[in-house]
Amino acid sequence: MTAPSTAQRPGGRARTGQRAVTFLVPDGVDDPARVSGGNVYDLQVRDRLDAHGWSATTVAVKDAGGVASLVRQLPDDTVLLVDGLVAAWVPEELAAAAGRLRLVVLAHMVVAAFADATPAEVDAERRALAAAHRVVVPSAWTASEFVRRGLVDAGRLSVAAPGVAASLLDPVVAHSADADGHLLCVGVVAPHKGHDVLLAALAALSDLEWTCAIVGSTEVAPGFASTVRRAAAALGRRVRLTGVLGREALAEEYERAGLLVAPSRVESAGMAIGEARARGIPVVAADTGGIPETVAGGGAILVPVEDAAALAEALRAWLTDAALRRRLRGEARAARAALPSWDDTAAAVAGALESA
Structure with missing residues (x-):
């Protein structure tokens, strides 16, 4: 004992x-x-x-x-x-x-x-x-x-x-000039988070300019993590698996990102989504569990669960449609005032x- x-x-x-x-x-x-x-x-x-x-x-x-x-x-x-x-x-x-x-x-x-x-x-x-x-x-x-x-x-x-941390709700939201093409996915690398769906979607976007950082532990589901590593490697250097990051390094990833992607199969709320929204970062996510509540107020695109083609379509729209990006970013920033x-x-x- x-x-x-x-x-x-x-x-x-x-x-x-x-x-x-x-x-x-x-x-x-x-x-x-x-x-x-x-x-x-x-x-x-x-x-x-x-x-x-x-x-x-x-x-x-x-x-x-x-x-x-x-x-x-x-x-x-x-x-x-x-x-x-x-x-x-x-x-x-x-x-x-x-x-x-x-x-x-x-x-x-x-x-x-x-x-x-x-x-x-x-x-x-x-x-x-x-x-x-x-x-x-x-x-x-x-x-x-x-x-x-x-x-x-x-x-x-x-x-x-x-x-969300009160410090994130400062009126100034700064992102780098090339943030639009940098995608971020935060969460333990395990089946319920749907990283395999994300990588299948990204494979369909080889004609576009983008990078993606996947942040989260690979120790919880080692077999699944190995599958994700192989799929990421097939896409070359455009995908990075960072493992678990400390507070400052994670904040830097959010600062680089133009879009958070949450392809979860199951999600009670989605704390990474809340972190992104506090920073005024739009979200593309699976329409599952508590995610619709977390993105209430706009600034997000929801796609069907486990649908790599629909996810790829939403990401393509984000990457190619400047007007869509402006609208989603404006909605995301406006929604910050209502965050708990x-x-x-x-x-x-x-x-x-x-x-x-």
């Missing part, structure tokens, strides 16, 4: 005027080499709950044994916020503790919606969600999908959309904790 990885012990006292919450997150949540949308979301919420009346003791856990031991130690009536990945490790422990703890699960995705999800993973998700008093999700689509699949009743769901901040996200999570 592995002990929790934390400098604080669970069940600590809140400061005067605040309520206490214990927040369980996966070990390595702040590891710059393991960046994911869920990890970024957890860290942003952790850092902002204090401003919304909740004193959080954040505990990074490595395995099911560590989670189970910690849950058993928590005093009765503890408010417990659990990342969905962690919750799926110990659904039986959460069910046993549900009668004495106030359990809120932060579910970043719908595991059952993934084509490669195993029956055991789907069952663990179902049991973990059943134990929760409240389930926080990143989009209205995620909420509706949980309801549609009979995993969570609507009365236990709260939506807390991912925010991470403080908005934390306020919504705080509301869910209160409901629990």
Whole structure:
């Protein structure tokens, strides 16, 4: 059994005027080499709950044994916020503790919606969600999908959309002069992100001038990543697989890009899309999951899921039609004013904790 990885012990006292919450997150949540949308979301919420009346003791856990031991130690009536990945490790422990703890699960995705999800993973998700008093999700689509699949009743769901950094909403949006032809795709290189669809679309655009950077870990799905590398190599130096990038290097990639491409098969919200929109960068994305919500307000082209030909057509339009580029860029910049901040996200999570 592995002990929790934390400098604080669970069940600590809140400061005067605040309520206490214990927040369980996966070990390595702040590891710059393991960046994911869920990890970024957890860290942003952790850092902002204090401003919304909740004193959080954040505990990074490595395995099911560590989670189970910690849950058993928590005093009765503890408010417990659990990342969905962690919750799926110990659904039986959460069910046993549900009668004495106030359990809120932060579910970043719908595991059952993934084509490669195993029956055991789907069952663990179902049991973990059943134990929760409240389930926080990143989009209205995620909420509706949980309801549609009979995993969570609507009365236990709260939506807390991912925010964007306030620093990105400065009125000045600068891009290099040659940005229009540079495409950016950000996300773990895994089947659900659809990099194979993107590369098939790019193969049909050999007559045009473009470059593409694919940013994200290749360690999660090594077999798929190898397939993506081979397809990228076939297109020559126009495609770069950068791996995981630190904050500054990733910001530089966004600055170079004229367009973000998100060819996902499954997507609860799309945090990379939000990052692009905060910078006024238009988006071409698959019409799936929570993506339509994330691009509400314009500045995007949506194409059918897994349709490389439709994606190629949309990219060709972007690359060849200056008027289209001007319109999409104008819409994307105008939509920035309506984007949620991470403080908005934390306020919504705080509301869910209160409901629990």
